Amino acid sequence: MATHVLQTTSLHSLTTRTPNSKPRPHFHSLTVTASNPSNAGRKLRAAVIGGGPAGSSAAEALAAGGVETFLFERNPPSMAKPCGGAIPLCMLDEFNIPHELIDRQVTQMRIISPSNIAVDFGKTLKPHEFIAMLRREVLDSFLRTRAESKGANLIAGLVTNLEVPSSTDSPYVIHYTVNKNSRRALAVDVVIGADGANSRVAKSIHAGNYKCAIAFQERIKLPDEKMAYYENMAEMYVGTDVSPDFYAWVFPKCDHVAVGTGTMCSKLDIKVYQRGIRERVRPKINGGKVIKVEAHPIPEHPRPIRVRGRVALVGDAAGYVTKCSGEGIYFAAKSGRMCGNAIVKAFRRRR
Numbered sequence: 001m002a003t004h005v006l007q008t009t010s011l012h013s014l015t016t017r018t019p020n021s022k023p024r025p026h027f028h029s030l031t032v033t034a035s036n037p038s039n040a041g042r043k044l045r046a047a048v049i050g051g052g053p054a055g056s057s058a059a060e061a062l063a064a065g066g067v068e069t070f071l072f073e074r075n076p077p078s079m080a081k082p083c084g085g086a087i088p089l090c091m092l093d094e095f096n097i098p099h100e101l102i103d104r105q106v107t108q109m110r111i112i113s114p115s116n117i118a119v120d121f122g123k124t125l126k127p128h129e130f131i132a133m134l135r136r137e138v139l140d141s142f143l144r145t146r147a148e149s150k151g152a153n154l155i156a157g158l159v160t161n162l163e164v165p166s167s168t169d170s171p172y173v174i175h176y177t178v179n180k181n182s183r184r185a186l187a188v189d190v191v192i193g194a195d196g197a198n199s200r201v202a203k204s205i206h207a208g209n210y211k212c213a214i215a216f217q218e219r220i221k222l223p224d225e226k227m228a229y230y231e232n233m234a235e236m237y238v239g240t241d242v243s244p245d246f247y248a249w250v251f252p253k254c255d256h257v258a259v260g261t262g263t264m265c266s267k268l269d270i271k272v273y274q275r276g277i278r279e280r281v282r283p284k285i286n287g288g289k290v291i292k293v294e295a296h297p298i299p300e301h302p303r304p305i306r307v308r309g310r311v312a313l314v315g316d317a318a319g320y321v322t323k324c325s326g327e328g329i330y331f332a333a334k335s336g337r338m339c340g341n342a343i344v345k346a347f348r349r350r351r
């Protein structure tokens with residue numbers, strides 16, 4: 001077993017608080033303080049668990065700030081996180097996302113009622129505005145590679161356990177496997193849990209639970225003439241046939257559409273609702289071929305605890321998703337970056 005143990009770990013507890021003491025649902029202003037300044041002589045060592053938008057953005061900020069950073073991701077770059085892949089325009093500039101990563105620049109958005117009355121709300125966009133549609137395997141690979149280019153060490157492995165020390169002077173130990181059965185461990189000063197809705201890190205620090213919706217999605221490759229309709233069009237469907245408490249969607253990608261739905265109140269019936277949305281869009285997807293079927297939980301609200309000791313949760317692990325829309329990519333990247341920057345700032349202040 002290759003174990004890297006730090007000789008001395010002198011960073012004390014990191015605490016996170018907002019300017020007033022009331023708990024806030026989002027991350028307006030994050031203050032992180034490290035209570036012991038005597039970590040001189042070596043770099044702070046951080047583990048980021050999960051290489052989605054939250055983890056990669058956190059790792060990039062940490063590495064760019066001079067922290068020795070280890071980014072753990074269990075999946076290979078080709079594997080897609082189940083996701084509609086719609087991101088807001090502001091994310092492109094804020095996170096320097098190259099336009100060539102975008103599959104479709106959607107300017108037409110349509111909400112379709114239970115009786116199939118369509119309302120176009122794309123009209124509210126200004127001439128240069130659009131909703132960016134991309135594939136998560138493309139975005140996630142890009143963000144991970146960028147974190148590496150800033151100096152983060154990407155470890156292709158599954159984190160199996162986070163050992164929480166009993167003393168504030170001792171390191172956290174990350175236990176992980178590479179190549180399925182080679183077990184390893186790494187000792188670190190701080191941990192960022194960016195491991196999504198089923199977060200193992202959250203369980204390890206007893207961060208409490210949140211309610212989740214379940215979302216189901218099929219990627220359907222369409223014949224060219226059908227794909228032409230979805231050239232720059234995204235559709236959202238409402239009605240009890242497609243979801244009792246959420247909406248169903250058809251989002252266009254490079255050569256296919258993502259057709260999906262979600263529900264919180266009736267999870268066991270998710271496949272019934274998926275059949276419902278397929279039925280509603282049948283004329284538009286006829287002749288299409290399902291190339292991927294995917295499902296995943298979506299958090300409904302933040303976890304009760306998002307920082308404990310020197311561990312912080314970000315993105316879906318923390319529960320930073322808009323409840324009514326299921327939007328979480330931007331908030332994941334933003335919370336990851338904010339957390340990484342806050343740790344860098346706290347460590348610099350204490351040196």
Ligand SMILES: Cc1cc2nc3c(=O)[nH]c(=O)nc-3n(C[C@H](O)[C@H](O)[C@H](O)COP(=O)(O)OP(=O)(O)OC[C@H]3O[C@@H](n4cnc5c(N)ncnc54)[C@H](O)[C@@H]3O)c2cc1C
Pocket residue numbers: 049050051052053054055072073074075081082083084085086087157158159160194195196197200215216217260295296297298314315316317321326327328329330332
């Ligand atoms: C079907 C569906 C459609 C959605 N559509 C949209 C949309 O169109 N737009 C939008 O903004 N949001 C959408 N969301 C929400 C969005 O996908 C999430 O909010 C976002 O992915 C959160 O990013 P994250 O980095 O926090 O977590 P994730 O993207 O879940 O990334 C977590 C990463 O951690 C890795 N990981 C987990 N456990 C371990 C472990 N033990 N060891 C190592 N690695 C681990 C995973 O492999 C994964 O890569 C959708 C969600 C679903 C389920």
